[in-house]
Amino acid sequence: MASAFEQMLIxxxxxxxxxxxxxxxxxxxxxxxxxxxxxxxxxEQESPMVSRTLNALKQEMPSLSGQVLDLCQRHLLLLLRHxxxxxxxxxxxxxxxxxxxxxxxxxxxxxLQSVYEIAYRxxxxxxxxxxxxxxxxxxxxxxxxxxxxxxx
Amino acid sequence: xxxxxxxxxxxxxxxxxxxxxxxxxxxSAYLQSDLESGLLESRRGDRLLALPEALLRGIxxxxxxxxxxxxxxxxxxxxxxxxxxxxxRFAQELSEYYQKPLAELEMGLFLQNLxxxxxxxxxxLIEIDWTYKDQGVLVVSIxxxxxxxxTPAHFTRPMGFxxxxxxGTWFSQLTGQDLIAVQTTSEALGAKSNLFVLSTATxxxxxxxxxxxxxxxxxxxxxxxxxxxxx
Numbered sequence: 001m002a003s004a005f006e007q008m009l010i011x012x013x014x015x016x017x018x019x020x021x022x023x024x025x026x027x028x029x030x031x032x033x034x035x036x037x038x039x040x041x042x043x044e045q046e047s048p049m050v051s052r053t054l055n056a057l058k059q060e061m062p063s064l065s066g067q068v069l070d071l072c073q074r075h076l077l078l079l080l081r082h083x084x085x086x087x088x089x090x091x092x093x094x095x096x097x098x099x100x101x102x103x104x105x106x107x108x109x110x111x112l113q114s115v116y117e118i119a120y121r122x123x124x125x126x127x128x129x130x131x132x133x134x135x136x137x138x139x140x141x142x143x144x145x146x147x148x149x150x151x152x
Numbered sequence: 153x154x155x156x157x158x159x160x161x162x163x164x165x166x167x168x169x170x171x172x173x174x175x176x177x178x179x180s181a182y183l184q185s186d187l188e189s190g191l192l193e194s195r196r197g198d199r200l201l202a203l204p205e206a207l208l209r210g211i212x213x214x215x216x217x218x219x220x221x222x223x224x225x226x227x228x229x230x231x232x233x234x235x236x237x238x239x240x241r242f243a244q245e246l247s248e249y250y251q252k253p254l255a256e257l258e259m260g261l262f263l264q265n266l267x268x269x270x271x272x273x274x275x276x277l278i279e280i281d282w283t284y285k286d287q288g289v290l291v292v293s294i295x296x297x298x299x300x301x302x303t304p305a306h307f308t309r310p311m312g313f314x315x316x317x318x319x320g321t322w323f324s325q326l327t328g329q330d331l332i333a334v335q336t337t338s339e340a341l342g343a344k345s346n347l348f349v350l351s352t353a354t355x356x357x358x359x360x361x362x363x364x365x366x367x368x369x370x371x372x373x374x375x376x377x378x379x380x381x382x383x
Contacts (some may be wrong), residue, residue: 043168043302077172081184094180102175102264 003091038138049126050076056122079083083142100149177268208302229319239325290350303340310338334359336369
């Protein structure tokens with residue numbers, strides 16, 4: 001499926017872009033350096049953020065099995081990576097198709113809701129600790145979108 | 153080659169350039185089309201075939217015209233062959249992707265991939281009900297099946313023999329037993345989903361006759377779950 005952005009270019013096949021389309025394109029491009037900057041930080045900080053979240057989770061829920069922690073680690077990595085890509089490309093659909101549908105199923109299958117309520121709280125705090133407020137606002141909507149889809 | 157970034161207990165660091173394995177059948181990654189050549193391929197490079205609705209309709213009505221009652225058998229056998237190939241490819245794809253034999257794949261992961269594979273191929277939403285597994289019976293539900301949606305309207309019984317054949321072989325290969333599937337409800341007849349009961353060929357040998365005689369899904373299930381009378 002084409003992203004909203006690609007869709008716009010398809011629709012403008014043999015005509016000029018409308019003023020609002022052009023300004024949408026412009027803001028997408030103007031926002032690129034900042035998004036790329038945040039993307040890089042996420043890539044660099046992924047390891048400490050995910051490790052710290054898992055450690056804190058283990059402390060809060062000492063009874064979690066190695067298998068659940070493993071799954072949780074995989075999910076956090078997926079969450080961060082897909083969110084980062086969705087942010088970079090400004091493509092929410094990507095998040096839905098590649099991540100949410102898949103995770104929803106696993107969360108249900110393994111009964112992870114209560115674990116993830118805590119894991120998300122910790123992880124959101126980790127994001128705050130590792131990103132400046134101006135950077136956080138870029139990635140947060142995507143993380144929250146997944147959180148809402150999985151927990152409510 | 154894809155490797156897993158698995159490191160238990162979250163103490164290790166994660167290589168940002170190593171993929172985390174998840175949904176192999178993500179539609180945007182799995183389905184690849186080339187506009188120039190008109191080819192449709194899977195991410196592994198296997199050719200995929202698009203079945204236009206008109207073709208499916210044509211298969212149903214052509215088979216009925218040519219073979220009458222035997223159409224069911226033909227469809228079921230086609231489904232069997234299809235299922236065999238599909239299972240082989242599914243097993244190959246997943247074991248390559250996760251780098252372990254299918255048998256060693258976690259059940260949850262396996263089932264999720266199955267559901268996603270079904271969906272990405274456009275065959276609907278499949279769910280497996282394990283409630284009766286200890287009694288040797290599985291119930292499979294498929295919603296939004298294109299095969300049911302295109303069933304000619306004059307049929308008054310479930311006609312998903314293609315899917316039944318496919319499911320039968322599929323689960324036979326998976327379990328190593330000779331299983332068959334009988335469809336008990338159909339979306340084409342107004343049911344919420346297409347239900348299939350699966351069991352060994354001996355226990356289900358009269359299954360189609362039960363459905364023919366108008367038994368409901370629950371009645372078929374009940375008959376199947378009855379302890380076999382000892383003679």
